[in-house]
Amino acid sequence: MTIFLASVGFGLVTASVLAVAAVGFTLQFGVTDVLNLAYGAVMIAGAYLAYVLNQAGLNIWVGLVIAVAACSAGSVLLNSGIYTPFQRRGASPITMVIVSLGMTLIIEFGTQAIAGGTSVSYTMAQGPSVRAGGLVLTTVQLIVIGLSVLVMLGTHVLLRYTRLGKAMRATAANKTLARNCGIRAYRVITLTWAITGALCGLAGVIFAMDAGSFDATSTDLFLILILAATFLGGPGQAYGAMLGAVVIGLATEISAAYITPSYKYVVAFVALLLMLGIRPTGLLGARA
Amino acid sequence: MNSYYIINLLIYAAVDAMACLGLNQQFGVAGVTNFGFIIFQAAGGYTAAILALPDQSANAGFQTYIGGLNLPFPLPWIGAAVVGGVIALPFTFLVGRRLRGDFAAVGLLVTAVLFNLLVTNYRPLLNGAAGLSLIPQPLQGEYNPQSSGYQWTLTAVAVVLCALVYLFVRRITESPYGRSLRAMRDNDIVADSLGKNLLSLRAAMLVTGGAIAGLSGGILVSYITTWSPAAWGYAETVVLFAAVIIGGAGNHLGAILGAILVPVGFEEVTRYIPTSNNLPPNLIPSLEWVAIGLLIVIFLWVRPQGILPERKRVIRAGAAANPPSAAAPPISPVPEPPVPEPAVPVSALRPAGEPPGDREVVLEAVGVSREFGGVQAVDDISFKVRRGTLTGLIGPNGAGKSTLLAMLAGTLSVSGGKIYYQGQDVTHLPAYRRARLGLVRTFQLASEFKRLTVMENLLTAVPDNRGDSFRGALAGRRYWRGDESAAIARAEALLERFGLDGYANSYAGDLSGGQRRLVEIMRALMAEPRVLLLDEPMAGVHPNLARRIGNQLAALCAEGLTVLMVEHELAIMDEFCDPVVAMAEGAVLAEGTMAELRSRSEVVEAYLVG
Numbered sequence: 006m007t008i009f010l011a012s013v014g015f016g017l018v019t020a021s022v023l024a025v026a027a028v029g030f031t032l033q034f035g036v037t038d039v040l041n042l043a044y045g046a047v048m049i050a051g052a053y054l055a056y057v058l059n060q061a062g063l064n065i066w067v068g069l070v071i072a073v074a075a076c077s078a079g080s081v082l083l084n085s086g087i088y089t090p091f092q093r094r095g096a097s098p099i100t101m102v103i104v105s106l107g108m109t110l111i112i113e114f115g116t117q118a119i120a121g122g123t124s125v126s127y128t129m130a131q132g133p134s135v136r137a138g139g140l141v142l143t144t145v146q147l148i149v150i151g152l153s154v155l156v157m158l159g160t161h162v163l164l165r166y167t168r169l170g171k172a173m174r175a176t177a178a179n180k181t182l183a184r185n186c187g188i189r190a191y192r193v194i195t196l197t198w199a200i201t202g203a204l205c206g207l208a209g210v211i212f213a214m215d216a217g218s219f220d221a222t223s224t225d226l227f228l229i230l231i232l233a234a235t236f237l238g239g240p241g242q243a244y245g246a247m248l249g250a251v252v253i254g255l256a257t258e259i260s261a262a263y264i265t266p267s268y269k270y271v272v273a274f275v276a277l278l279l280m281l282g283i284r285p286t287g288l289l290g291a292r293a
Numbered sequence: 294m295n296s297y298y299i300i301n302l303l304i305y306a307a308v309d310a311m312a313c314l315g316l317n318q319q320f321g322v323a324g325v326t327n328f329g330f331i332i333f334q335a336a337g338g339y340t341a342a343i344l345a346l347p348d349q350s351a352n353a354g355f356q357t358y359i360g361g362l363n364l365p366f367p368l369p370w371i372g373a374a375v376v377g378g379v380i381a382l383p384f385t386f387l388v389g390r391r392l393r394g395d396f397a398a399v400g401l402l403v404t405a406v407l408f409n410l411l412v413t414n415y416r417p418l419l420n421g422a423a424g425l426s427l428i429p430q431p432l433q434g435e436y437n438p439q440s441s442g443y444q445w446t447l448t449a450v451a452v453v454l455c456a457l458v459y460l461f462v463r464r465i466t467e468s469p470y471g472r473s474l475r476a477m478r479d480n481d482i483v484a485d486s487l488g489k490n491l492l493s494l495r496a497a498m499l500v501t502g503g504a505i506a507g508l509s510g511g512i513l514v515s516y517i518t519t520w521s522p523a524a525w526g527y528a529e530t531v532v533l534f535a536a537v538i539i540g541g542a543g544n545h546l547g548a549i550l551g552a553i554l555v556p557v558g559f560e561e562v563t564r565y566i567p568t569s570n571n572l573p574p575n576l577i578p579s580l581e582w583v584a585i586g587l588l589i590v591i592f593l594w595v596r597p598q599g600i601l602p603e604r605k606r607v608i609r610a611g612a613a614a615n616p617p618s619a620a621a622p623p624i625s626p627v628p629e630p631p632v633p634e635p636a637v638p639v640s641a642l643r644p645a646g647e648p649p650g651d652r653e654v655v656l657e658a659v660g661v662s663r664e665f666g667g668v669q670a671v672d673d674i675s676f677k678v679r680r681g682t683l684t685g686l687i688g689p690n691g692a693g694k695s696t697l698l699a700m701l702a703g704t705l706s707v708s709g710g711k712i713y714y715q716g717q718d719v720t721h722l723p724a725y726r727r728a729r730l731g732l733v734r735t736f737q738l739a740s741e742f743k744r745l746t747v748m749e750n751l752l753t754a755v756p757d758n759r760g761d762s763f764r765g766a767l768a769g770r771r772y773w774r775g776d777e778s779a780a781i782a783r784a785e786a787l788l789e790r791f792g793l794d795g796y797a798n799s800y801a802g803d804l805s806g807g808q809r810r811l812v813e814i815m816r817a818l819m820a821e822p823r824v825l826l827l828d829e830p831m832a833g834v835h836p837n838l839a840r841r842i843g844n845q846l847a848a849l850c851a852e853g854l855t856v857l858m859v860e861h862e863l864a865i866m867d868e869f870c871d872p873v874v875a876m877a878e879g880a881v882l883a884e885g886t887m888a889e890l891r892s893r894s895e896v897v898e899a900y901l902v903g
Contacts, residue, residue: 040395042402087590096593098395099326103538104593106328106402106531110586114579122575221579225527226410229403240396267414274407281400282386285393 010139012262013255018146019230020254021153022212026227027234027246028160029204033080035177035241036197039088040098042105044231045224046112047083047202048209051076052219053116055210056125065129065214073206080202081195083108089194117221124218149211156204160243163200173197177241226270230257233273236280239287248288252276300444305560307451308513310552311458313536314545315505318462320534321542321603322471323498324478325388328530329401330506332408335525336380337373337507338514339419344369345429345515352427356420366431370511377507381499388495405527413522424521428514451512458505462545465501467606468766469758469773472745474498475543476753479742486702486736487754487820488728497763528582532556535589541599543744550601555588607798608748608781652679654713655855656701656732656824661710663696670696672879673710678824678857683850685870685887686859689899692876694859695737698826701857702734703727714824729756731823735830737859739809741816743802747793750801750812751784752777754819780819787815790845807834814842818849827858831865843869863887875899 030044054075055068063071091104132144142150164170172193175183184190212227213219234253238245253273261269280287312334319325343360351361364372384404387397413422430438430447437443465471477484477494485491514520532555540551559581566577592599656678663671671693678684686694699705701712703724712720714732722730733754742750752758758780759765760773788794791811796804801812814830827846831839839862846856847869860866866873867887875882875890877899883890890896 040399042399091594098393099324099398100593100597102326102395102398103534104590106534107586107589107593110528110531110582111590114582114586118576118579118583121573122579225406229406232399232403236396265414267410270407270410274403277403278387278400281392281396285396 007139008262009259011141012259014140014142014146015261016255016258017140018142018149018215018254019258020251021150022208022215023230023234023254024153024247024250025156025204025211026208026231027238027250028157028243029201029208030231031235031238031241031246032160032173032197032204032243033201034235035243036173037084037088037194038092038098038101038180039084040102040105040240041083041088041108042102042228043083043108043112044205045228046109046116047076047080047205048212048227049219049221049224050079050112050116051206051209052213053120053125053221055213056120056127059127059129065127065210068127069207069210072210073203076206076209077199077203080198080205083202084198085195113221113224120221122220124220126218127214129214145214149215152207152211156207157247160247164243169193169196229270229277230254230273233277233280236277236285237288240285242287245287296441297444300448302557302561303448304451304512304516306553306557307448307455308509308516309533309536309556310549311455311509311512312506312533313540313548313552314455314458314462315502315509316533317537317540317542317545317548318465318505319498319502321537321544321548322462322466322478323474323494324394324481325495325498325502326394326398327384327388327401327499327502328398328527328534329384329405329408330502330533331525331527331530332405333377333381333503333506334510334513334529335408335412335520336503337377337510338520338525339425339510340376340507341369341373341511342425342428342514342520343419344372346425346427347429356423356425356427357417358419358425359417363429369431369515370508373511374504374508377510378500378504381503382496384499385492385496388499402527402530405530409522409526420521422522424519424523425514426519428518428520430518431515447516451516454508454512458508459545459549462501462505464769465763465766466545468770469752469755469760469777470762470766472606472749472753473761475745476742476750478543479744480740482704483736483740483742484753485724486704486728486734487816488725488733488756490725528585531589532559532585535585535592537599538589538597539592539599541601541603543603544599544601547599547601547603551599554600555585559585603744605746605798605800606749607746652681654678655680655715656857657713658697658701659711659713661697661700661712662708663693663700663705664708669879671700674876674879674881675710676874676881676884678855680855681850681853682872683846683856683858683870685866685873686857686876687861687863687866687873687890688876688882691878693879694876695828697876698734698828698857698859702732702826704734728820731821732826733817733820733822733824734826735813735817735828737828737832739806739813741801741804741809741812743800745801746798747788747801747804747812748781748784748797750816751787751819752780754816755780755783756821784815784819787818791815791842807838810834811838811842822854824855824857827856827860829859829861831860831862836864839865840868 026048034040051072055065055072058068058071059065087104087108088101091101129145134141134143135147164174172188175186175188176190176193180190216223230253234249235246237249237252253276256272257269260272316330319327343358344362344364346358346361347363348361349357384401387400412419415421419425473484473489474494477489477491481491536551536555537548539555540549541547563577563581654677659675661671661674662669674697688694696705700707703722707720711718714727714730719727742753745753758773758776760777765773785794788797793808793811796808801809804812810830810833817825831842834842843865850856858870871886872884873887873890874884875896882899883893883896
């Protein structure tokens with residue numbers, strides 16, 4: 006029972022990190038139509054930037070804010086400098102994925118070239134542990150969960166109650182129609198990259214906090230979890246990604262407690278392949 | 294420069310070239326984007342290793358693995374190719390269904406990442422992260438693997454096998470089957486509607502590429518005698534993609550060139566970078582990966598066709614100089630009326646004494662519906678199409694005409710109702726099966742195969758070409774030359790009839806909009822349809838040409854073809870179509886001659902006026 010509860014605790018933290026990452030990823034894809042495989046690489050670049058600032062003596066939470074801003078700006082640049090020119094030329098979706106895979110190598114191994122191949126960790130206080138009904142969580146873990154909940158609420162408010170959010174949903178549903186209705190699609194897409202880039206940066210830093218130590222290739226496997234959560238909820242569906250993140254986060258950590266931890270990704274992988282093969286529109290999505 | 298260096302270079306070049314040929318066959322020719330390609334090379338490597346290695350007890354606990362069959366050469370290599378092909382089969386469920394190509398690619402990428410993780414972490418299977426070593430080299434009992442004669446022989450065998458693989462993929466690609474693969478690459482939904490079984494084509498490509506990758510892995514481990522997860526990270530697939538894109542996707546010589554430039558070239562260039570103790574470790578390998586990424590992005594931007602672009606397959610006029618006499622064009626020559634021509638009265642083209650209403654029903658929709666996310670695009674439609682008629686389908690935008698056509702052809706599934714074709718229930722038959730039965734459609738949007746010539750576009754649609762199967766392609770040109778010549782003769786007759794004979798060897802993607810519509814109609818006719826479903830064939834076509842098309846269609850109907858045509862140009866409907874079905878808001882409003890429809894107020898209100 007204690008193993009189970011402990012794994013639920015881990016699962017909640019993983020789900021929290023995953024929810025931030027997956028909501029960013031799925032919105033990015035839904036609104037901009039780019040299946041950006043470089044998302045994991047941008048995450049780790051943000052995490053590493055926070056590490057460099059942290060090493061320079063800055064508090065990690067300040068580093069987090071700067072990393073979020075940098076990933077946001079970097080994602081906007083990635084789009085306007087690379088993806089949009091290709092899309093304007095009429096590149097096929099498959100070409101876009103190959104381009105994003107190329108960008109993955111550039112960003113991921115560019116980070117590695119600077120960072121070196123060794124694992125690094127943040128210097129930070131974990132804070133006192135908190136016990137609640139058998140669950141034991143550190144203060145940092147609680148903060149991570151809290152941040153994630155805030156981001157989810159923020160996403161809900163954005164999509165539901167703001168003009169920008171409505172424009173994003175409209176653009177995701179039908180870009181041409183949205184443009185004809187007076188929505189400035191390019192502006193909406195740029196803002197989407199800024200917002201999802203910020204989520205990506207936040208996810209990167211809290212992923213690194215949760216993992217303890219990380220290197221430039223750490224998100225290769227985490228990308229599987231992001232994709233699994235995204236496809237479980239249906240690509241482009243923000244609420245679906247939240248649900249997917251909770252399911253995948255808990256499932257991987259609970260399975261890790263009972264099988265060997267190194268196989269915890271198998272659960273996510275099987276879920277992803279099943280969704281791709283049987284219901285690519287997601288559990289909440291419409292029938293194909 | 295010693296001979297060891299050259300041997301090493303040649304073997305790596307042969308192995309990489311082989312892998313690139315397999316990948317190019319999948320990606321460049323057939324448009325199957327397999328981001329997990331490296332899995333199959335890895336599987337071949339492991340298979341060759343555990344078939345050649347003695348039982349694990351012989352290693353005294355040094356390494357653990359399954360198998361250990363100690364099989365003699367060349368069984369490990371054969372096993373490598375077989376396993377590489379067989380493990381590709383399960384992935385058919387990703388690429389074969391109507392899953393977006395980019396989603397399938399992501400699924401394969403993730404599979405590659407995960408398999409590497411599993412093999413790394415599970416030691417009993419294939420010795421985990423450390424990998425297998427001391428793998429016996431071919432015939433090492435009989436010969437001394439260290440001798441230069443042995444090494445050169447192994448090199449020669451690898452190069453010869455690479456050449457054989459090249460001949461093999463070229464034979465497939467340059468056959469009618471290869472043309473179908475390229476058509477699928479350019480537009481899979483259209484290929485489906487012309488009778489191509491996408492599932493079987495893609496499965497064949499996965500297995501072929503997998504077997505080639507497996508063989509390349511088997512040869513590699515026989516040379517380097519070790520194989521571990523570090524050798525086949527997911528990113529290695531990206532290197533092969535870079536090679537194929539840079540060399541020229543779709544061109545097998547380009548794939549070989551790419552293999553020499555990218556994987557081999559990188560290995561060689563970094564050899565000459567002076568190592569310095571001041572550099573951080575990992576810097577050079579990291580920068581190599583960055584360079585691979587940059588190469589992909591830059592090439593896709595600057596020269597997406599690669600250094601050696603796919604070459605154009607020119608078919609000279611008269612290539613079918615001696616077509617078998619039986620292969621006369623199925624469309625008997627109709628005297629070509631001058632343009633502009635007087636309208637041929639519809640009645641004059643009809644077999645005498647048989648009004649259209651009495652003829653046999655060839656296509657029937659019974660209560661057909663289609664819903665899109667709560668919107669009823671087609672609502673409980675029933676109607677009949679009779680043999681030899683040129684039936685028109687009119688209605689305002691959004692009436693559901695194209696949706697109905699797509700359901701009749703099988704491109705879209707029905708939400709409810711039945712479709713009968715020649716008395717047979719085809720409601721759940723996939724589009725390619727309906728096309729093979731003679732129920733062929735065209736598309737509203739231009740749907741030519743862009744990187745095929747006009748002639749190739751036409752030839753793709755021909756059913757029953759002996760060379761249009763994997764086996765037929767392997768049997769070679771002599772086996773299918775007869776069918777091909779007959780098809781070329783038919784295509785030439787058709788091109789002449791529609792006045793496009795000067796464009797036979799132009800890429801279809803380079804034609805004007807009106808010419809592309811013609812290509813599409815001709816291509817559909819090449820499929821030997823009994824019922825032709827045309828979705829706005831005259832949109833964007835010059836009125837003179839439109840009437841010429843109309844005359845041709847009317848003539849074909851007089852010969853027994855049945856046409857159901859969606860069209861907005863009412864003059865065309867007046868002139869050629871009888872009966873005409875009017876649709877609005879997903880339902881049939883009325884049916885009759887155009888003159889009758891004009892007298893019906895509800896039709897006039899729904900469509901003719903506003």
